[in-house]
Amino acid sequence: MNIIETQHLTRRFGRMEAVHDLNLAVPTGSVFALLGPNGAGKSTTIKVLMNLLAPTTGTARVMDVDSRQLGERQLAQIGYVSENQQLPLWMTVRQLLNYCRPFYPTWDRDLESTLLARFALPEHQKLSRLSRGMLMKAALLSSLAYRPKLLVLDEPFSGLDAVVRDEFIRGVLEVSERGEWTVLVSSHDIEEVERLCDHVALIDGGRLRLSEPAEALQARFRRVEVTAASAEVRPQPAWVEWERAGALTRFVETRYAGGPTEAAWRGHFGEVRIVAHPMTLREIFMALARSGTASLATEATA
Amino acid sequence: MWLVFVLVMTLGFRSASLPIRGDAGRTAVDWIMALSTWTQLIMVMQFVVGYLLAGALALEDPILSTTAFWQGRPIGRRRLFVAKLIAAAVLFVIAPALALTPAWLAFGFSFGDVVAAARDVMMWQACVIVPGMALGSLTANLRQFLLCSIAVFGAYFVAAAYGVSASLIPAPVFDVLRSRNFIVQFALLPAMSVILAHQYLSHRYRFGWALVALWLGATAMTRVAWPWNIMPPGPPGWPSATVSAGRHEDVVMSAILLAQNSVAVTVTLSQPTGADTFLAPFAGRGELRWDDGTAAVVTLWRGANWAETAAAQLVKREGGTRAVPWQMQVSLPADVVTRWQSRPAIFTGDLLLADGRARVVGEMALEPGAQIRAGSNRVRLLSAQASDGRLRMLLEERQAFASWDRPHFDSRGNLARVHRNADAYLLADRPGGTMKFVPASDAGEAAMNGFQLTLRHLDISSEWRGENPSAPEGGAMVKVTFEPARYWRRTITIERLPLATEEKQP
Numbered sequence: 001m002n003i004i005e006t007q008h009l010t011r012r013f014g015r016m017e018a019v020h021d022l023n024l025a026v027p028t029g030s031v032f033a034l035l036g037p038n039g040a041g042k043s044t045t046i047k048v049l050m051n052l053l054a055p056t057t058g059t060a061r062v063m064d065v066d067s068r069q070l071g072e073r074q075l076a077q078i079g080y081v082s083e084n085q086q087l088p089l090w091m092t093v094r095q096l097l098n099y100c101r102p103f104y105p106t107w108d109r110d111l112e113s114t115l116l117a118r119f120a121l122p123e124h125q126k127l128s129r130l131s132r133g134m135l136m137k138a139a140l141l142s143s144l145a146y147r148p149k150l151l152v153l154d155e156p157f158s159g160l161d162a163v164v165r166d167e168f169i170r171g172v173l174e175v176s177e178r179g180e181w182t183v184l185v186s187s188h189d190i191e192e193v194e195r196l197c198d199h200v201a202l203i204d205g206g207r208l209r210l211s212e213p214a215e216a217l218q219a220r221f222r223r224v225e226v227t228a229a230s231a232e233v234r235p236q237p238a239w240v241e242w243e244r245a246g247a248l249t250r251f252v253e254t255r256y257a258g259g260p261t262e263a264a265w266r267g268h269f270g271e272v273r274i275v276a277h278p279m280t281l282r283e284i285f286m287a288l289a290r291s292g293t294a295s296l297a298t299e300a301t302a
Numbered sequence: 303m304w305l306v307f308v309l310v311m312t313l314g315f316r317s318a319s320l321p322i323r324g325d326a327g328r329t330a331v332d333w334i335m336a337l338s339t340w341t342q343l344i345m346v347m348q349f350v351v352g353y354l355l356a357g358a359l360a361l362e363d364p365i366l367s368t369t370a371f372w373q374g375r376p377i378g379r380r381r382l383f384v385a386k387l388i389a390a391a392v393l394f395v396i397a398p399a400l401a402l403t404p405a406w407l408a409f410g411f412s413f414g415d416v417v418a419a420a421r422d423v424m425m426w427q428a429c430v431i432v433p434g435m436a437l438g439s440l441t442a443n444l445r446q447f448l449l450c451s452i453a454v455f456g457a458y459f460v461a462a463a464y465g466v467s468a469s470l471i472p473a474p475v476f477d478v479l480r481s482r483n484f485i486v487q488f489a490l491l492p493a494m495s496v497i498l499a500h501q502y503l504s505h506r507y508r509f510g511w512a513l514v515a516l517w518l519g520a521t522a523m524t525r526v527a528w529p530w531n532i533m534p535p536g537p538p539g540w541p542s543a544t545v546s547a548g549r550h551e552d553v554v555m556s557a558i559l560l561a562q563n564s565v566a567v568t569v570t571l572s573q574p575t576g577a578d579t580f581l582a583p584f585a586g587r588g589e590l591r592w593d594d595g596t597a598a599v600v601t602l603w604r605g606a607n608w609a610e611t612a613a614a615q616l617v618k619r620e621g622g623t624r625a626v627p628w629q630m631q632v633s634l635p636a637d638v639v640t641r642w643q644s645r646p647a648i649f650t651g652d653l654l655l656a657d658g659r660a661r662v663v664g665e666m667a668l669e670p671g672a673q674i675r676a677g678s679n680r681v682r683l684l685s686a687q688a689s690d691g692r693l694r695m696l697l698e699e700r701q702a703f704a705s706w707d708r709p710h711f712d713s714r715g716n717l718a719r720v721h722r723n724a725d726a727y728l729l730a731d732r733p734g735g736t737m738k739f740v741p742a743s744d745a746g747e748a749a750m751n752g753f754q755l756t757l758r759h760l761d762i763s764s765e766w767r768g769e770n771p772s773a774p775e776g777g778a779m780v781k782v783t784f785e786p787a788r789y790w791r792r793t794i795t796i797e798r799l800p801l802a803t804e805e806k807q808p
Contacts, residue, residue, distance in 0.1 A: 052368040072376040080374035087371055103376045152374075 003028040003150055003182045004049060009058035011044050018044040020206040021058070026184055026199075033197035033214075034186040035285060041206035042186040043082070046154045049184075050080055063150060076104050079143030081136070082154035089128035093121050093138050097145070104146035112145040118171055133164035140171060153185040157192040169196055190285045200281065202288065209288070214281060221284045222256040222276040225249070229269045236268070240291035252279070252287045304351050309401050311344045312751040316409060320684055320698060320757070330684065330696050334746030334757045341748040348751075352394050352427060353434040357447045359390055360438025366507055367442055383502035390435055395427045398751070406702070406752055410678040415702035419752030422703075429491055436498040440510050454514060461522035462486045481532045485524050493517040555649060557642070565634060565642070567602055569653065570627040582658045583628050588651010590642070598638045600651070602630040663781040668695070674781055678702040681781055684757075695760040695779075696745070703754030 004026035011019040019041045026032045034042050047053040048060050051070040060067040063074050070078075091099065093116075101107045116123065119137040127135060136156060143151065151172070157165045172183065173196065187193045190200075201211035210217070224239075229249040235242040239251040249269075253261060253276070265274050279287070320333050363372045363382065372382060399420040406416050437454060441447040497517070501510040554570040569583045586602030634642070664674030666683060673682040684696040745757040 047368050050374050052373055072378045072381070075374065075376040078374070082369065082374075084369045085371060085374070086367070086369050100375070 001028045002026055004032075004060070004062050004184065006045070006049075006060045007058055009045070009048060009060050010056050011041075011048055011053060012056045018206050019048070022203070022206070022208055024201060024208060024211060026182060028182055029180055030199045031183040031185070031197045032199045032201065033190070033193040034184060034201050034203060035190055035193075036186075036188065036203040036209075037289070038188050040188075040203045042188075042203055043154050044206075045203065046082075046152060046184070046186055050078075050152060076106070076146070077149040079146070079148035079151040080154075081139045081143050081152070081156050083136075083156060083158045084154075085139060087127050087135060087139060090126065092124050092126050093130075093141075094123040096127060096138060096142055100142045100145075107146045109145075111147065112141070115141045115144060115171060119167060133160050136160060137164070137168060137171070140168060144171065147181070149181055151181060151183045153183065155186055155188070157187060157189070165192065172196065190282045194281050197281075202285065204289075217284060218278065218281065220254065220256050221279045221287070222253045222261075223279050223283065223287075224251050224253050224265065225275045225277070226265075226269050227273040229272055233268050241287050252284075252291075304348075304355055305397055305401055307351070308348055308398050308751065309405070311348070312402060312753065313405055315341055315344070315748070315750040315755075316405070316700075316753045318755070330757055331745050334748065334755075337755070338746055338748040341750045345750060349426070349430045353430045353451070356390055356394055356431040356434030357438035357441075357451070358444065359393070360386060360435045361441070361444060361447060364442055365439050365501060365505055379503050379505065383499070386435065386502070390431050394431045395424045398427060399423050402751055406678075409700075409753070410675070410680075411702050411752070412677050415678050415752075419702055423751055432491060432498060433494040436494040436501065439498060439501040440507055440514070454518070457518050458490075458521060461518055462525055478529065478531050481530060482524055482528045484532070485528060486521050489517070489521065489524075553653070565632045565639065567630040567632055568627045569602075569630055571655075580626055580658050581655055582626075583630065583653045584656050585654040586630060586651060587654075588649055590638070590647040590649055592641060592645055592647050594645075596641060598634060600632050600634065600649075602632050602653075604628075604630065665780045668693075668779060683779070693760075697758040697760060699756045699758060701754050701756075703749040703752055 002025040004024065006022050006024045009019055009022040009024070010017065022041075022045060024034075024045070034045065036042050044053065048055050049062050049067055051067045054068060062070060063077065065071075065074050088096065088099070097112060097116075101112075119134075119141055121134060121138055121141065122130075127138060130138065140153075140156070153172075156168065160168065183196065185193050185196060197214055199211075199213050200217060202209040226249040228247045229244075231244075233249070235251060238253060238255040240254060242251040243249070253265075255261065256276070262274070262276070315337075318337055320330060363386075364370050367373070402423065403416060403420065406419055411419065433455075434451075437451050438447055441450050493513075497510055497513045500513060501507065504510075556568050556570075558566045558568070567586075569586070571581055571583065583602070584604055586600075588600060589597050590600050591597040663676045663679060664681070666672040666674045666681070668683065668686050670683055670685050673680060679701045680699070682698045684698050686693065686695045688694075745759045747754060747756040749755070
């Protein structure tokens, strides 16, 4: 069951195509990271999902409702925090919470108090006098306190220092432990969301490059080091970041499947020393970003 | 701050006063003209700031933005629209009226005056607030809002300008021009209301701008090419069904030919009235027919000195004791006037009648500084100067003002305005028991948020001096109001009433 689905979603701004033929599925209950460099189309995709922008072609469904038809009932179950979101700066934190509360029948005052304390937000301070990190935490608090079924975070960590980012993530994790919900978080930096996500998608140039569970992704990527490999060996399509330095040959295997893959390496390199290291999500995305990922996109969507 | 500005400026206007002097020189006219200009500037500022605030209110939660706080929250389009309307109404329409109410009451406004002034203030504010919010809803930020406001209303004033069409097309008949003016002016608020509602309920800003373009185009086309007269032939409120409420012999009409093809018609009604109530003809419509078979359609209007006889009778305690003549005016083409000069005409048509109550407001000595107070109405004699057999006086008059409370009559190019209170000033020479009506021409007037200030020159001729050799020492000025009933009461249908004419003596 998917809480978000897009079908051939395209969004153009004049001649510029920000999102192209996007087919994305966010499973219910997942913490889904939408990754990609700046200008990749992440925010545009999220704005279409939140009905802030209309699709040029294709459709997007959120909580089984066409995004164009999202109404008060659905939005009362969705939390949306964006890096560019404007807040009523003339309000205090307390006034912001008091203002938001009546819109949400599921508002949890205990959770509000807990998060208020965890985020160390000054209740009676005007929002205009808060730092950017505090503002983001206030926005997150006002989007978490009603236990939304879907939390959409659009580049929530931009410009936040490590301490605030950690508090932010701990806040999200704390709430996620308390119930069934889905988190869609976009970021240009995998490191920011690595601790959070269990599912990742990579978008670049408005096109989806890959989308799969983080565990599966990490399972099929290995950094391989081969000592004293023959100079005649040529890189295979599934190998990226191929490099030779003296006797050492390095590459990233993108279709690692355990024994069969290792047997295939022996077939190519012969009886030499081959070491395969597991990779972090960050390393995988760096490798994909450097090498180009066109060939993987087909695989991912298939 | 805006509300404080409105209140302070209005009270400042109410307190402005010309010093009492012994002459009625040019400075009085200069003063009232300067005050009028200042008042208009302040009112423009009040409206412009109100317009900008309304736009800012819309931009507080912009519709076009994708980063506004309310977006992504469970706030539906209709809920946001209603919330904005309530906020705009409370902040910019109701609040000014409420803030001004204590001032109105403090200066003697009656309940009716307060209601009329509040309605006036609120209507004008609404005329500014709705366009401000409409443009605010079509733009994403304050800069866009300002630029678009200048562009849209610049285009509107060009499209609505009188000179544009005059240079492009032959001037149509007057009634069609009036119809065009009416449509162009009165379509602004409904058009902006539609655009505002559409924008909030649909969020389709391209279509919203298309509506703006359509409105501007329709304004220009109306100004240039609207071919029909949509204005009613008579004054507003003319009963659809004619009720015969009088006998033919109750009415006597006579006409005096004046300069420039205008005709004053005196209608004398022998309807019995009370001590201070009069049955007054407000308007008339019908046909003049001559014995050679030619005919002309005429419309009669309340004349400039319409209530003078009634007022005089009231002061003389003669109300209701005899038939009262009422001055009506009519403008006719030159050939009709010429025809009328040579032979009597037969009038067939309707007279629109209303009951009216006359009231002596007060009496004051002819001395500078003397004044009459009655409710919100205060008349002060600023100067009285006798020389060369004439008495020149300057009066300062303050009263409640509501522009929307004044029905406007138009007919064949002559504009007649019916004030809520038809005023008359009379000089009463009590020792001799004689009096003379004094036409009170305006030296100038200014109005702001329910208050009106008028300076009137009164110039008493030598004829009056001859009749009143002891004046001004023995004279007094009496102010009389004649207030017609708010709604038209009845009509009299007149059939074939001979209407002889007489030339006015130079």
